[in-house]
Amino acid sequence: MDARLTDTHTADTGLVDSQRAHTLDELDLAIVHALQIQPRVSWVRMGEVLEVDAVTVARRWDRMVRAGMAWVDGYLSPGHDEGVYAQIEIDMDGRLSEDTIGQLARDPHVLSLKQTSGGRDLLAIVGATDLDGLARLSGDRVSQLPGVRAVRSHVITAAPFEGASWRLRSLTRQQRSALTMERPAVPDEPLRPLDRRIALALGTDGRMPLTELAQTVGASAATVRRRLRVLTGTGRLSLRCALARPLTGFPVSVVYFGSVPAQHLDETVSALRTLPGLRMCSITAGAHNLVLDIWLPTLSEVHTTEALLNSRLAHLDLRITERAVVLRTIKHVGRVLDRRGHSLGSAPLNYWDA
Template sequence: MECGMLRKGPRRDATLSRDSRETRRNAPPQTAQDRAAPELDELDRGIVHALQIHPRAPWTLVGEVLGVDPVTAARRWQRLEDAGLAWVTAHPRLANSRLVATGVIEVDTDPGAAANIARALAADHAVVNVKLTAGGRDVIAEVQVRDLNELLRLTTRLFQGTPGVRATRAHISTGMPTEGSRWRLRSLDSDQCARIDAALPPSARPADDTAVGWDALDTRLLELLSADGRMSMRKLAAAADVGLTTVRRRLQSLLPSQVSLRCDLARSPFGWPQSAVYFASVPAQHLEETSRVLSGFREVRACAIIAGPHNLVVDVWLRGLSDVHAFEAHLSRRLPRLTIDDRSLVLRTVKHMGRLLDEDGRSVGVVPLLHPHGPRSSDAGNADLADTSPAAGLDLHTV
């Protein structure tokens, strides 16, 4: 368990109404000045770490573990969320390759076309992540679809005849040894981590994702939780137009098998201003061991096993530009069988697990990631969830 050193402090008193803890979804669009990033302290980091472990942890628990009043914890989280610095979101849990095809797509573009192509990709529900990069490709996108036939149709729809696209290369993922929801800030100590983890309901713990049943209510709940992963049961029921008991029962069914919740954050304000993607190779007989070791590095956010010229794609967060090669050298020392074939520096992350990000990496909107086996929701339903403020600078209509 990845834990750090935040210790409990004196308990603080605060008086805020219950309503002030809820996310303000209907507020007018914020200006850049309104969204000025607050300075972060250890309490902010501790709250985010706690929600990385238990995304729907009650504020009473978070406050008790961190030694602050629950309302203080809720108020701090609200500030982080309003500034787009941290957020809780939902996505289909699709680790089982029998149920989904995941692809990593490299895109070469004409000069000046990369940003527009990245924006168009980000608007598609099947596109999970979009990065503008420097190096051997201009854009890297990750997609998740029902099967390989659907992947072929998707890439044809996205790229055939698209102005500015010079070439694409698609790599099929055959495994994901680690991914970003497992990454931790390491701001809490081991005791605090254990207390948060112990409070996870049984349904929130990993389970085999073998179920494929998916209906319109599941899709609606996924949309709502994509926009606000901490939305209360009552608000979920009202927004989905179903009873409270139905929502509780459905979430108990979805969370262990088909929906994951995660707390994500803007890289730079939390001390990780740089990101890079490494394309690497290792002999097949050492692939499992190598990927397991890679998953243990703090810098590694995600590691995908792929079928292609390389068999590993490693997504990392770094403290500075000089770490791009320093980390590569560290990998070579620890994993002498691993060969880094290529690398790209991430210039900007445009979309991250369905969230649209601005140039500073802050969340400014959402394009929900729909389940490949479920019905597609209407454009109108999606528009209600998207932040269309000028800060987003992104077209949210499906490509």
């Protein structure tokens, strides 16, 4: 579990502290929104759309990244990858060991890690090459960590909605249209070793320049450009611009565990897509076949949101069987976070080499 943590901070801690105190203004939020739509857009193009000098845009983004407030990264989508993913619940023996939490956060099998209220201490999304690898991960690897008392796995059979689809509301319709690119029609094909290297490199910096990316993965720039087109066109590679949750206006994160008859799953997922704070929807093979990660403005909306779900989807027999407030997000899609939700660095998903 010695996956390398890539530090995104400058060595000048005074500079970092002053940057973290920076309050995001409208231009900062517009830049983040633009990168949510097109994560690898050039600064020149973004400057044209926002009517701001490209140098100013680049400088603003660099400041946010260095402060750990925002970042762009890439990962192989659970809904399209050839591996096996699971939500795993981890019970501790009465106290949370920071050493154990740190090992989990840096584990290349762990995509996300949360400390929650309710019937488990930690909730993680993990990846493995196959079901046997998942069994060894939960049974031999995670369960043997200091302080771990029990591990329960729920295999993810589909992930129809991911946080990469979530958007701020800072740009006008015209600006959004100017940045939106149609996904190219490309043939679906098996993942290649090069594709995994590309995903791993972009996990540390989703805006890594093409020439640097090509050098990192050991391929020509033309080949990498072509593979990126295929990976993004098929949805196998998710590129997302993330903003520290407290800065989004949705400081509360809640995980709802629900059940719905199998014949209603597709219709339920379609209805859920309009839920404003929905960050991820996982379909699992377990006691709960639906796990929803939802961001909310206030704690008081935990129950009103549940009531809304139950009322709007009552005709589909949806039942929310449990809800858990996220007390702390330790790792979010390969990004290790501090207690304020700011990025400390990246520990990308890399189960295929681990």
